[in-house]
Amino acid sequence: MLLPLQIGITGGIGSGKSVVCKLFSCLGIPVYNADSRAKWLTNHNLQIIKSVVALLGSDAYDAEGLYNTSYVSSLVFKNEDLLKKLNAIIHPVVMQDTADWVENHATSPYVVKEAAIMNKAGDRNALDFVVVVEAPLELRVSRILQRDKRSEDEIRAIVKRQVSDEERKKVADFFINNDEESALIPQVLKLHNIFKAGKISN
Numbered sequence: 616m617l618l619p620l621q622i623g624i625t626g627g628i629g630s631g632k633s634v635v636c637k638l639f640s641c642l643g644i645p646v647y648n649a650d651s652r653a654k655w656l657t658n659h660n661l662q663i664i665k666s667v668v669a670l671l672g673s674d675a676y677d678a679e680g681l682y683n684t685s686y687v688s689s690l691v692f693k694n695e696d697l698l699k700k701l702n703a704i705i706h707p708v709v710m711q712d713t714a715d716w717v718e719n720h721a722t723s724p725y726v727v728k729e730a731a732i733m734n735k736a737g738d739r740n741a742l743d744f745v746v747v748v749e750a751p752l753e754l755r756v757s758r759i760l761q762r763d764k765r766s767e768d769e770i771r772a773i774v775k776r777q778v779s780d781e782e783r784k785k786v787a788d789f790f791i792n793n794d795e796e797s798a799l800i801p802q803v804l805k806l807h808n809i810f811k812a813g814k815i816s817n
């Protein structure tokens with residue numbers, strides 16, 4: 616089967632991945648959000664549920680049986696080993712789910728996959744190109760303070776568990792500057808025209 620060009624959009628917490636992906640979506644491009652899809656799967660995939668409970672205990676799900684993200688977040692972002700183990704449970708299922716999703720969008724000129732952690736050097740998965748969304752750390756922290764109910768310490772703990780800006784740069788084919796000085800829409804349109812035409816150059 617002929618698959619569409621697969622573009623990864625990544626960046627640290629608060630960089631603006633979702634905002635950028637909304638712009639691609641407005642242009643008619645299918646977007647796969649790995650964070651939200653992972654959460655859906657963690658609520659519905661029995662193998663994941665069983666393994667998450669074995670790893671983190673039954674409190675990982677609330678009284679209604681829903682994934683208790685604030686509880687899990689409070690455990691794993693403080694503990695690298697636990698986060699690695701949780702990733703090892705969830706990621707293979709998300710990878711397969713992503714591959715199925717791409718096949719279902721085979722007629723699109725290209726598709727976009729949004730994820731915070733696709734971007735370890737050498738870990739490009741099936742991606743043809745990686746776009747890194749960048750913004751200064753302090754701006755990212757202040758955005759999340761406004762968006763979420765997280766404390767500044769929690770946000771900085773997440774940043775610490777994520778791939779560093781330097782690592783991200785190593786796998787980037789393109790950058791989007793989301794520092795609120797440079798306009799986003801022209802940057803997204805430029806990439807859209809490149810990807811749509813299958814013409815790849817910086």
Ligand SMILES: CC(C)(COP(=O)(O)OP(=O)(O)OC[C@H]1O[C@@H](n2cnc3c(N)ncnc32)[C@H](O)[C@@H]1O)[C@@H](O)C(=O)NCCC(=O)NCCS
Binds near residue numbers: 649688705709773
């Ligand atoms: C830890 C969990 C419970 C936190 O959920 P919560 O709704 O509180 O926060 P949210 O999902 O918005 O994540 C907060 C920030 O952390 C980032 N993040 C999420 N998981 C990870 C991870 N495994 N490694 C690094 N950063 C991560 C997100 O991209 C976001 O920037 C949840 O994200 C989770 O189960 N993560 C592990 C699965 C995973 O890796 N998902 C990512 C896609 S495969």
Ligand SMILES: Nc1ncnc2c1ncn2[C@@H]1O[C@H](COP(=O)(O)OP(=O)(O)OP(=O)(O)O)[C@@H](O)[C@H]1O
Binds near residue numbers: 633650731758
């Ligand atoms: N250019 C911008 N101007 C104003 N607000 C912005 C801009 N970019 C992002 N934001 C705001 O900052 C917050 C974080 O952006 P967004 O959710 O897109 O980041 P993200 O990288 O997807 O974060 P996460 O990794 O947590 O999912 C959101 O509330 C968003 O509306």
